[in-house]
Amino acid sequence: MQYALFLFFTNTLKPFHKVVIFGVIILVLPLFSLALPRNSVRMPYQSANLTERQAAAHLIDRFTYGGTTKDVDEVVKMGLSVWFEKQLDGNLPNDDLMKRLQQFDALEYSNTEIADIFRRNGQIIKDAEKAGVIPKDSAQKGKDATTFQSAIDSFSKAMGWRKEQELFRQQIGQKLLRATYSTNQLHEVLTDFWFNHFNVSLSKNDCALYVPNYERDVIRPNVVGTFYDLLLATAQSPAMLLYLDNFSSSGHNSKFSQQDSIQLQKLKLRLSKVDSSEAAKLRKQINRKSQEGLNENYARELMELHTLGVDGGYTQQDVTQAARILTGWTIFPSSPNMPGYQQVQGLLKRKGLEDMSKEGFVRSGDFFFAVNRHDDGEKTVLGKKFSSGGGYEEGLTLLHLLANQPATAKFICRKLAVRFVSDNPPQSLINKMAKRFQGSDGNIRAVLEEMVASPEFWKKGTFYAKTKSPFELTVSALRVLHTDVQNPMPIVQWISKMGQRYYYYQAPTGFPDQAKFWINSGTILSRINFGWALATKSIKGIRFDSNKFEKNSPTWKTTIAQDLLPERDVTKIFTRTQQPIDQQTIAQETDKDNLNLLSNDRILKSNSVIDSVSQSIGLIIGSPEFQLR
Secondary structure, X not given: OHHHHHHXXXXXXXXXXXXXXXXXXXXXXXXXXXXXXXXXXXXXXXXXXXXXXXXXXXXHHHHXXXXXXXXXXXXXXHOHHHHHHHHHHOOOOOHHHHHHHOOOHHHHXXXXXXXXXXXXXXXXXXXXXXOOOOOOOHHHHHHOHHHHHHHHHHHHHHHOOEEHHHHHHHHHHHHHHHHHHOOOHHHHHHHHHHHHHOOOOOOOHHHHOOHHHHHHHHHHHHOOXXXXXXXXXXXXXXXXXXXXXXXXXXXXXXXXXXXXXHHHHHHHHHHOOXXXXXXXXXXXXXXXXXXXXXXXXXXXXXXXXXXXXXXXXXXXXXXXXXXXXXXXXXXXXXXXXXXXXXXXXXXXXXXXXXXXXXXXXXXXXXXXXXXXXXXXXXXXXXXXXXXXXXXXXXXXXXXXXXXXXXXXXXXXXXXXXXXXXXXXXXXXXXXXXXXXXXXXXXXXXXXXXXHHOOHHHHOHHHOOOOEOOHHHHHHHHHHHOOOEEOOOHHHHHHHHHOOOOOOOOOOOOOOXXXXXXXXXHHHHHXXXXXXXXXXXXXXXXXXXXXXXXXXXXXXXXXXXXXHHOOOOOOHHHXXXXXXXXXXXXXXXXXXXXXXXXXXXXXXXXXXXXXXXXXXXXXXXXXXXXXXXX
8 A cells, every 4th residue: 555655656756856756765765774673683581481680680691791780770671682782793882991901002012013022031131141231141140130130121121122921911901801891791701712712822932922912803803703714813823823833834845845955955055164153043944944844733723622623523634634734824924033034034035025926925914825835735634635736725725614514513502502501501502503503604693693592591400500710700700899900910810819820721722611620629719718808808909889888778788699699599698607517517518519618618717697798798709609600
């Protein structure tokens, strides 16, 4: 009917008027489409007999670092689906966070700037010796440590250098502040998840200086994109190339093997004609060229940890063949302080970028494909044949092949479900997520939407089924207390004391995401002590207003607990303090669940009813309930 009226109306208009009206429609229609809500994710929480507030609290528990009753109010007011979509978008204003991050100047530095500015202490000392600023005699250094250090500091300042530990402190500090204050909480949680999945470590010196920008430029921008894009970005990152040693991996290349052999002979010939000072450098070059060869470290972890999983159906032969495909994937150092700088500069002098590009060399930022180090023979991985004569494109094909395997879909989706649902997520949920993964070309956002649209996500058995890591525990406490963190380092030290030294986990597996890894008798006491230290404002560099928790009713303690643990049963937290508990009771409780120690240990020291705000907050943060999300 409306369409007929529209035709009647337009037929009565003159041609000029029709053009004007249709022109206006064309211009205005896109504006209306922007205002229309996108297809919201269906969240079947009612099928699990949950209220809207309980469902909102569950979303906050799973996709943020914690919230209060007020946060639940805001999610309900906005609408659960709308809130979730906005968190997936990750575009909410972050003015407060940006102001707090201004104290960290290195967050915007490029890898080259970082390499030029930040130095290990041993490097500074070595350069100071060469410059004659300090004596080379170690005995002389020890006579006056203060004078020695002063000379080192003055030399470093004059050169414009700073110690690399300062860079690492900034990196760790910004992580804590982002997790605590970002309005785009889901992006922070996902940045943490994917960094852990593609772990690199500050404990390995070669890659340490690249770690800050690895998180900033590789992980953070890709957290809700396609898995292939994220995989490719990590594979080409200097941090990963150095961490798992692929930057030095090389193979036989028929195009360049003769040139390499000639160059090696020239180096050996020069060695017999130079003085001792230059001979040492030449010997290093000769040894480096002689020892170059295949390194399988990255290829193995690429399959076992990054894509297929340990039971993903690959063989040792597949690992070796994949490593051959990835030979030549290395870094493009643009600073003398980066590994491989001299070799690349020598190559540039001989050929130039334009000629190198014609020969198959590829440069993209800090990534470099050195075709002369690439194994150009025939390979086969997972039954797919790679013909001889291939180059850079082989690596892209390999990564795409791995990213789109059914085993990869199941492995990645299980890890996501473990992070966001429970330590042992239902297989039916994993299957649904994996199907969406494959049907969307590995779109991470689509997989997360599938997860929250599944009834398994909303089953009551998944509520409070995850144990917070030390980082999650700390940040959630800071958030619910609306803490003002002025100096993050004292808090960071507490996180390390509780067993999670961020960015320093050495194994490529990343931190385990299981309760049994985080909860034991040693870490429990640290968690209790942290809760009380925070509540009593004994930690330097932070402050919060405890006066807002007023003792204005007989149930004031319960009111505080309900605010810090919205939609939770908080009755047990304070009833535990009403009865004496002896060592035998604690031993029995420990056998049932280590988490029960969290409040009992403190009760041993004070068997009285908790009646101050600070003590009540400390008891809540140290309780088993607060340890779970």
